[in-house]
Amino acid sequence: MSDTVTTVNPTTGETLNSYPILSNDAVEDAVQSCHKAFLVWRQTPVEERSEIIKSIGTALRERKEELAELMTDEMGKLLTQSHQEIDLCAAICDYSAGEAPKAFAPEERNIEGGKTGHIYYSPLGIVYGIQPWNFPAYQVVRFSIASLIAGNGVLLKHASNVTGSGQLLQEIYESADLPKGLFQALVISHDQSDNLIGHDLVRGVTLTGSDGAGRKVGAKAAEAVKKTVLELGSNDAYIVLEDADIEAAVQTCVSGRTYNNGETCIAAKRFVVVDAIYDTFRDAFVKAMRNLKPGDPTGDEADIGPMAREDLREELHQQVEDSVGAGAKILCGGEIPIGDGFFYPATVLDNVTPGQPAYDDELFGPVAALIRAKDADDAMRIANDSRFGLGGGIMTTDTDKAIALARDHFDTGMVFINGFGLAIPNMPFGGVKDSGYGREHGGFGMKEFVNVKSIMVMS
Structure with a gap:
């Protein structure tokens, strides 16, 4: 030692x-x-x-x-x-x-x-x-x-x-x-x-x-x-419902996935989008993720910095490869760049299903998992289909409906509606399950x- x-x-x-x-x-x-x-x-x-x-x-x-x-x-x-x-x-x-x-x-x-x-x-x-x-x-x-x-x-x-x-x-x-x-x-x-x-x-x-x-x-x-x-x-799920403001939802979800270089326990990690708007959301989300610029975190131009350690980058990349091997599809990112530092690109995975690390586990880095749901009920089922239960999110223009879903159905300690947050001093922070x-x-x-x-x- x-x-x-x-x-x-x-x-x-x-x-x-x-x-x-x-x-x-x-x-x-x-x-x-x-x-x-x-x-x-x-x-x-x-x-x-x-x-x-x-x-x-x-x-x-x-x-x-x-x-x-x-x-x-x-x-x-x-x-x-x-x-x-x-x-x-x-x-x-x-x-x-x-x-x-x-x-x-x-x-x-x-x-x-x-x-x-x-x-x-x-x-x-x-x-x-x-x-x-x-x-x-x-x-x-x-x-x-x-x-x-x-x-x-x-x-x-x-x-x-x-x-x-x-x-x-x-x-x-x-x-x-x-x-x-x-x-x-x-x-x-x-x-x-x-x-x-x-x-x-x-x-x-x-x-x-x-x-x-x-x-x-x-x-x-x-x-x-x-x-x-x-x-x-956790592997927090952010549900995007049919009546969501797509532009605002994309902005929130990108920030929620990549803030702190994606290395956040309460980050948005799984994006469960109802079928009616899935393709529209996916295309806009991938475009926004692809446009994020990695670079020196002390400068003014970078949107995302490096991962904290080289071994963490290797572990994340292995989770991406294992997910792809089990049927996921890379829409952007997914390759370790050449050069100094422990950078990993903003990455989006599609066709994410149970049995893949992107669905089952926590991806502690800038990798997003897109999951298609049939409707709001199916989206909530998928969100709760996790051994984790720290946080989650709901994107919708119907706030009252979102509060009811969060209160009665979301099996997590925290839920963010139409926004992404980390911690608020006067609100309790913590989770359930694993x-x-x-x-x-x-x-x-x-x-x-x-x-x-x-x-x-x-x-």
Whole structure:
């Protein structure tokens, strides 16, 4: 096993930096120092915690350029989208700071017989987060701010290819007067990570990643009787109904498939289009995808940057080839370009059917699967014909009908109507089925890792 982690710029393939992996003793010291900081932090009034969390949002805005450039260098997203990501992170801090005093306010309830019950929300301890590379700041902020404002300590294992982003986030948090040791970005191995899950002082575990990783982490945490929150990706379906505005639907679906270079858990991935407008939508969608320009994500001309790692590009291309081998048809893209960097073209697959990776699995990159449905009922059947259930979309001019479909039939945690979205601070985020469980944002995430404590006065 290597004793260092090396980051690589996916645009050029050149090495960025190397970071030493912590020794086992250093990991234990980190746990102990986090717990020590937690014992003080848990007694800090929520109003004071909120002020510090708000200060973290301010610090993120102040260091926006520095963090955005590092994120783009490490994982290849367009620099403009790195800026947007940090804006979202700061908004999460603001929302959490404003919401927490109300969310954690004690409650009093009458008990039968004239007795009184009190409900308090007590922090648990250390929350351990294992986070992916595709949103180097947001994924960390999403779980850590909710955990911190609840009064917990936080340990982070970030994806190795965005190690620098994790280290910079710790620096930014501490610059905003967060107590030292309370939030730590650890450079550790997978074995050390597994050991952390079972550590007595770690009271909760959250992971964003593949469903395979979720099963392993969830099993290890369950063995140690630790609560988990798992967000495990998806192959979200966007339904295009007969009355949809075709031009707007195409624009939304292209953005939904290629934002963040297509490397988004809640991205639009399967496009289920009713037969009456299928050919019209297909032709316009393929034209728009074909016109996307790949290039340097730090410049102004590129519509799409490189994939984050070479192995991820190889895996995606194999999924495309396997789908074609099982009957899918490439309408554009589908070939690895020659040259530096880990680029992959915007790709559209037609004739996508069950048994193909493009239908069954998550394609984590700029590859779209077109699926023909007979009508609206058939489209909903196809959308739900998935082991995943994170998000989805409906394109229609009948909003009331779309709300009813989303509410009564879409088997996902989130549905976007006539638009594509990532995360909204005051709306819950999470999925069902193989997309995991638990919720973040919207006030729900702040209460995932707390002890809801009942105190009953009986006399």
